[in-house]
Amino acid sequence: MKLADKKIYLASKSPRRRELLRQIGIDFELLLNDKEVDEQVLPDEKPATYVARVTRDKLMSARQTMLYRQLPMRPILAADTTVVVDDLILGKPADVKEAVEMITRLSGRTHQVLTSIAVAFQEQMWQITQYSDVAFETLTDDMIRAYCSTQEPYDKAGGYGIQGLASIFIKDIAGSHSGIMGLPLFETAQLLQNAGLRILPPATL
Numbered sequence: 780m781k782l783a784d785k786k787i788y789l790a791s792k793s794p795r796r797r798e799l800l801r802q803i804g805i806d807f808e809l810l811l812n813d814k815e816v817d818e819q820v821l822p823d824e825k826p827a828t829y830v831a832r833v834t835r836d837k838l839m840s841a842r843q844t845m846l847y848r849q850l851p852m853r854p855i856l857a858a859d860t861t862v863v864v865d866d867l868i869l870g871k872p873a874d875v876k877e878a879v880e881m882i883t884r885l886s887g888r889t890h891q892v893l894t895s896i897a898v899a900f901q902e903q904m905w906q907i908t909q910y911s912d913v914a915f916e917t918l919t920d921d922m923i924r925a926y927c928s929t930q931e932p933y934d935k936a937g938g939y940g941i942q943g944l945a946s947i948f949i950k951d952i953a954g955s956h957s958g959i960m961g962l963p964l965f966e967t968a969q970l971l972q973n974a975g976l977r978i979l980p981p982a983t984l
Contacts, residue, residue: 787898787971788850790841790857795942799962800856803978805971810855812840818859818870826863826893831908834859834895842899854900854974860961862937864890869937878927881938887917892937894958896967900974907970909963911954913941918948 788810789800800807816836820829838857845855862869864884872878889912897906918926926945932938939945941952941959955963968978 785853785976787974787976788841788845788853788855790837790855793858793961795940795960796858796962799957799960799964799967803964803968805976805978807856808853810841810845810850812837812844816840820868826861826866826868826891827908829868830859830861830893830895831906834897835904835906838897838899838904852901854898854971854976856896856898856967856971858894858896858962860892860894860936860958862890862892864888871934871936872932872938875927878932878938879923882918882923882926882932885915885937885939886923887915889914890937892954892959894955894961894963896962896970898970898974903974905970905973907963907966909955909958909966911952911956911959913949913954913959914951915948916950922948 786806786808789796789807790810790812792811816833818833834857837859838855841855841857869881872881892911892913893908895906895908897904926932929944931940931943931945941949941956952959955965957964972978
């Protein structure tokens, strides 16, 4: 089987990343790490350094799992997304209080979403971090409480999902819509093509 016809391994639990890969026709198999990656922010660690480091750690952990289990050699894709405002990294809210605090902080502001993606195949690795700016409208307390009463904020960095109900809060974005969802498809396609995968089918015209 040619490399272009092979599946990749996806080292991510995110259903949104699976959906985005299917959108561009990438066949994949989940490869979840045997050992959880530590996603704690290190002292004085900048957001771009943090998201790139966590992505590399996920990739290397998945690669070790592939080798340990003696799985077929395939390209591995890992990614991590972080939301940043005032140089503060906003992770996934643990409870309603944290979710309300996060959405309140984003209200009426422009924040950044950073998604780092990395692909490894054989002895090579490629990595890109994509940056997007997201502008929220000014939200009332009732709007914030209503949103945080849903289940949407609690498995997403920054406490919101652009593909869901929070889309009604977003006035403007500059960057990658799919990157804000968790996997910038332009950059993802570049890295997968570096690893030898064909994204578009052969021309028949």
